[in-house]
Amino acid sequence: MKVETIAFFILCLGLVASSIAVVISKHLLRSAIFLALSLLLTAIFYISFGAELLAGVQILLYAGGIITLIVFVILLTERIEMKKLEETHRGVIPALLASSLVFFILVYFTWASPKVQSLAKSPSSSTFGISKTLSENLFQEWVLPFEVLSLLLLAAIIGALVLARRERKEKEI
Amino acid sequence: MSLYPTLWVAFLVFSVGLFGVLSRRHLVAIIMGIELMFNAANLALVTIGWAYGVITGQIIALFAIAITVSEVAVGLALFLLLERVRKTVYADETNLMKG
Numbered sequence: 684m685k686v687e688t689i690a691f692f693i694l695c696l697g698l699v700a701s702s703i704a705v706v707i708s709k710h711l712l713r714s715a716i717f718l719a720l721s722l723l724l725t726a727i728f729y730i731s732f733g734a735e736l737l738a739g740v741q742i743l744l745y746a747g748g749i750i751t752l753i754v755f756v757i758l759l760t761e762r763i764e765m766k767k768l769e770e771t772h773r774g775v776i777p778a779l780l781a782s783s784l785v786f787f788i789l790v791y792f793t794w795a796s797p798k799v800q801s802l803a804k805s806p807s808s809s810t811f812g813i814s815k816t817l818s819e820n821l822f823q824e825w826v827l828p829f830e831v832l833s834l835l836l837l838a839a840i841i842g843a844l845v846l847a848r849r850e851r852k853e854k855e856i
Numbered sequence: 857m858s859l860y861p862t863l864w865v866a867f868l869v870f871s872v873g874l875f876g877v878l879s880r881r882h883l884v885a886i887i888m889g890i891e892l893m894f895n896a897a898n899l900a901l902v903t904i905g906w907a908y909g910v911i912t913g914q915i916i917a918l919f920a921i922a923i924t925v926s927e928v929a930v931g932l933a934l935f936l937l938l939e940r941v942r943k944t945v946y947a948d949e950t951n952l953m954k955g
Contacts, residue, residue, distance in 0.1 A: 695865045702869045702892055706876030711884060718888050721869070725895055728862065732906040734914050737921075741898075744921055749891065749928050756932045757884055760939045771881055773948065778878035786871035793863055803859040807909025816911050817918075825915055832922050839926030846933035849940075 691731075698724040711757050719750045736814050862903045870896035881946045883935050887928060894924045 701721040708714035722745040729738035793799045821829060869892055876889030898917040905913015939945055 691861070695861060698865060699868055699872070702872045705888055705892060706872055706880065706885075711882060714885065714888060718891060721892065722895060725899055728899055729902055732862075732902050734902050734906075734917075737902065737914050737917055740918060740921055744925050745891075745895070748925060752928060752932055753884060753888065756935060759936070760884075760945055772879045773881055775879050778875050781878060782871040782875040785874055786867055789867040789870070790864060793860070793867075799859070799863075802904075802907045806859055806907040813911075813914075817914055820911050821915055821918070828919060832919060836922065836926050839930050843929045843933035846930070847936050 694724060694727060694731075698728070711761075712754065715750060715753050715757060718753070719746050722746045722750070733813050736817055859903060859907045863900060866896045866900040866903065868896075869893075869899070881948060883938070883945055883947050883950075884932075886947060887931050887935070890931075891924070891928070894920065 698721055701717045701724065704717040705714045705721060708717060722741060726738040726741040726746070729735075729741060873889045873892030873896060876892065877886050880886050880889060898920055901913045901917045901920070903913075905911065905917075935945070938950060942950060944950060
């Protein structure tokens with residue numbers, strides 16, 4: 684057994700274990716930390732598939748931005764009326780059934796699909812100059828979605844500001 | 857690196873995220889489950905793009921990451937608003953739009 688295979692196995696195991704820890708952990712901050720771990724392990728997957736730029740974006744935006752936001756929100760709302768909140772589950776059995784059904788459907792259709800089978804036998808796995816090709820494609824073929832995305836980000840910033848702003852009472856004005 | 861194991865790991869993470877969305881009560885925990893599902897979808901996109909040898913998978917994953925970030929920002933703002941107005945953080949106690 685090659686070292687690469689063992690490392691890949693450990694990586695898969697770590698990703699699955701940290702994802703499960705995110706959904707079953709009782710304490711919300713702990714599950715946010717496990718979410719950060721799972722996103723970082725996904726970045727390692729990206730690097731091993733030759734997507735270095737995407738791994739950098741993943742670490743910066745997800746593990747840097749989103750986890751910070753989530754931790755801030757948890758700390759802001761952890762206590763309501765001086766009562767510490769305990770996280771509970773509800774409807775575990777139906778949720779387990781539904782999610783395992785989705786998992787088996789996905790696995791079955793990729794296992795049975797001849798297209799995916801031929802891809803798995805001979806993946807092209809070409810290692811072209813990845814950042815150069817990506818930026819050329821992004822700014823030539825995909826430039827319109829890119830600009831629309833910037834508009835979406837602007838709308839998200841304004842929307843989040845308007846929603847989270849505290850309304851001033853009339854006396855204060 | 858091989859195609860099938862990575863795809864299955866992505867599907868497993870997706871199902872775990874779906875389980876979290878369906879079974880957690882706290883709204884931030886539900887948002888974290890949605891994050892896991894997005895993450896698994898991105899991983900599957902990158903894997904399939906690698907197997908085809910095209911860059912399009914990575915570009916779509918890049919767009920998906922940006923869309924996820926804005927979605928989480930708006931979702932957490934909605935959560936803060938809900939916590940301030942209704943004094944609850946649980947999804948099953950928010951029945952404002954139930955008829």
